[in-house]
Amino acid sequence: MIFHKAQLDNGLQIIAELNPSAHSLAIGYFVRTGSRDETDAVSGVSHFLEHMAFKGNEKYSADDVNRIFDEIGANYNASTSEEITLFYGSFLPEYVETAMELLSTLIYPTLRQEDFDMEKKVILEEIGMYDDLHSFTAYEKVMQAHFQGHPLGRSILGSVQSITDLTAEQMRDYHAKHYLAGNLTLAITGNADWEQILELAHKLCDHWPAGKSERPIDEAQPSTGTQTIIEKAIQQQHIMELGPAPAAQDNLRLPAEVLSVVIGDDSNSRLYWKLVDTGLAESAELGFNEYDGSGTWLTYLCCDPELTEDNRKLIEQIFDDVNENGITQEELDRARNKIASRLVLRSERPMGRLSSLGGNWVYRGEYFSVADDLKLLNNITLSDIQKLLEKYPLGHSTTAAVGPLTSVAE
Numbered sequence: 001m002i003f004h005k006a007q008l009d010n011g012l013q014i015i016a017e018l019n020p021s022a023h024s025l026a027i028g029y030f031v032r033t034g035s036r037d038e039t040d041a042v043s044g045v046s047h048f049l050e051h052m053a054f055k056g057n058e059k060y061s062a063d064d065v066n067r068i069f070d071e072i073g074a075n076y077n078a079s080t081s082e083e084i085t086l087f088y089g090s091f092l093p094e095y096v097e098t099a100m101e102l103l104s105t106l107i108y109p110t111l112r113q114e115d116f117d118m119e120k121k122v123i124l125e126e127i128g129m130y131d132d133l134h135s136f137t138a139y140e141k142v143m144q145a146h147f148q149g150h151p152l153g154r155s156i157l158g159s160v161q162s163i164t165d166l167t168a169e170q171m172r173d174y175h176a177k178h179y180l181a182g183n184l185t186l187a188i189t190g191n192a193d194w195e196q197i198l199e200l201a202h203k204l205c206d207h208w209p210a211g212k213s214e215r216p217i218d219e220a221q222p223s224t225g226t227q228t229i230i231e232k233a234i235q236q237q238h239i240m241e242l243g244p245a246p247a248a249q250d251n252l253r254l255p256a257e258v259l260s261v262v263i264g265d266d267s268n269s270r271l272y273w274k275l276v277d278t279g280l281a282e283s284a285e286l287g288f289n290e291y292d293g294s295g296t297w298l299t300y301l302c303c304d305p306e307l308t309e310d311n312r313k314l315i316e317q318i319f320d321d322v323n324e325n326g327i328t329q330e331e332l333d334r335a336r337n338k339i340a341s342r343l344v345l346r347s348e349r350p351m352g353r354l355s356s357l358g359g360n361w362v363y364r365g366e367y368f369s370v371a372d373d374l375k376l377l378n379n380i381t382l383s384d385i386q387k388l389l390e391k392y393p394l395g396h397s398t399t400a401a402v403g404p405l406t407s408v409a410e
Contacts (some may be wrong), residue, residue: 003367006201009184010210014201015361017369018278025096025190026350026357027089027103030358032185033178035158035381036082036151036291037215038279042166044158045174047080053087053106054078055115057286060105060121062115072098075351082152083215083292084362089110089189090351093191096199104204107179116168124164134402135300140398141228150220150382152291181205182212187358216294224246227409228376228400235306236282237403239312241396245295247286248363252391254376255384256297260288261335262327263318263394264299267329268334269316281311285288286394292363299396305404307389312409317396326386336377343373 004016034046056062069076069089076089087106089097131138140155147153158166186205187196222244246252264271264286275284281303289296303311346352347370356373360366368376403406 001251001369002194003230005367006059006198008181008201008205010206010208011180011212012205012208013185013361014183014197015056015187015357016192016194016197017357017367018192018194019190019350022191022350023093023398024350025093025099025192026088026090026354027096027099028086028097028187028354028358029103029107030085030185030187030362031085031087031107031179032183032215033083033085033158033213034081034083035154037178037213038151040154040360041160042170042174043154043162044123045171046085046164047156047158047318048119048163048166048177049089049171050078050080051119052111053109053113055109055112055119057105057108058264062101065102065105068098068102074099074102074316076103080156082154082156084357084359086355088351088354090190092199096192096196100197100200101204108185108208109177110219111168111172113168116171120163120166122268123157124160127160127163130157134234134236134238135240135302137230138238138400138402141230141242141402142398145226145228145400146296146398147220147294148223148226150294151289152220152294153322178213180211180213181208182210184208185361187354187361189353189357205388211320220294222397223255224397227408227410228296229405230400230402231404232402233405234403236302237401237405239299239301239308240298240400242398243297243299243392243396245297245392245408246290247293247295248290248386249292250290250295250386252388253288253295253390254350255380256290256295256392258332258335258339258377258380259327259385259388259394260286260297260324261338263322263409265335265338270322270349271315274314274318275301275311280307280314283313284311290363293336295392297392297394297396308403308405309409323389323393324325326382326389332380332382332385336380340374340377344370345376354405
């Protein structure tokens with residue numbers, strides 16, 4: 001693997017981890033903007049822009065973009081999170097020039113009024129579809145409550161009201177403010193020629209507007225003892241709970257990832273053996289989410305309504321035991337091996353490396369090879385886990401419940 005980096009005069013950062021023996025390459029534009037960068041008046045605009053990107057520009061129509069991607073056998077898509085909008089694809093190396101041009105087209109679409117009006121209907125339908133996904137509803141509500149008054153609490157999709165009221169002019173203004181070259185990172189993994197990549201980047205991106213929009217990253221002050229109850233006549237109860245955890249720039253983030261696997265992985269974790277394997281719950285998981293300046297422990301429980309409170313007590317008992325006694329060396333070794341296996345298997349494909357490469361650069365300005373990641377992982381000790389628990393004990397401060405129950409215990 002060979003790592004390269006460069007920066008255009010307008011601020012666009014270019015990074016590449018190249019592997020001449022790979023049979024494909026992956027390319028992604030990481031735009032440092034998401035729902036936390038919006039205002040209430042334009043809530044959901046980042047995700048809306050992700051859709052509009054595929055509507056084309058003066059040179060390529062929407063049909064052209066999708067047709068040409070298909071003609072070169074591309075696997076392409078886009079995604080929006082609280083903090084990053086990502087446009088990406090994987091390709092055969094011989095199509096690198098076409099792939100770069102099409103992906104660059106997505107960054108500066110024309111944003112035509114007729115496309116905006118048509119896509120608004122699609123977004124509203126998508127919001128309705130996700131409203132029927134009970135775990136998603138619980139997640140949105142617990143984020144809004146936990147980060148009340150902080151930008152991380154904003155919905156990625158927006159609301160029916162915010163999308164209905166959004167205008168094309170507001171979208172264009174948001175795009176002009178946030179889609180600046182200094183807000184973008186172009187990442188490439190796999191089989192490509194670095195000099196060709198640089199030449200294409202200059203050709204396609206030199207004229208992009210310079211600048212960078214600033215993002216305040218003050219640590220959020222999560223609400224405490226907050227509950228959101230949504231009563232629905234469904235068969236199961238969905239519980240989402242959040243508690244403070246390390247931020248993306250915190251050195252404790254890797255111990256947090258390990259601990260979440262020990263306690264709440266979807267297989268062979270403490271929660272799995274206590275609740276899922278025994279048939280008490282369909283799902284019982286602990287996750288770790290990292291953001292700029294903040295992080296969360298996320299506990300998810302899905303079970304029969306009548307078992308909800310007993311299951312929550314069991315989860316609390318597990319958390320209390322871990323906070324007091326930590327974990328065992330055997331659990332630590334098993335979790336590190338599980339994470340290492342997933343990391344290596346994912347990294348064997350250029351597309352599997354793209355997210356890690358770009359994410360590390362956007363959040364921390366750092367490059368880590370697979371070997372670097374494995375070394376950091378293997379260096380985590382029980383002492384690191386203890387330091388983590390002393391600063392960020394397992395638990396929750398915010399709860400969202402979706403299901404037939406009219407109340408849940410705090």
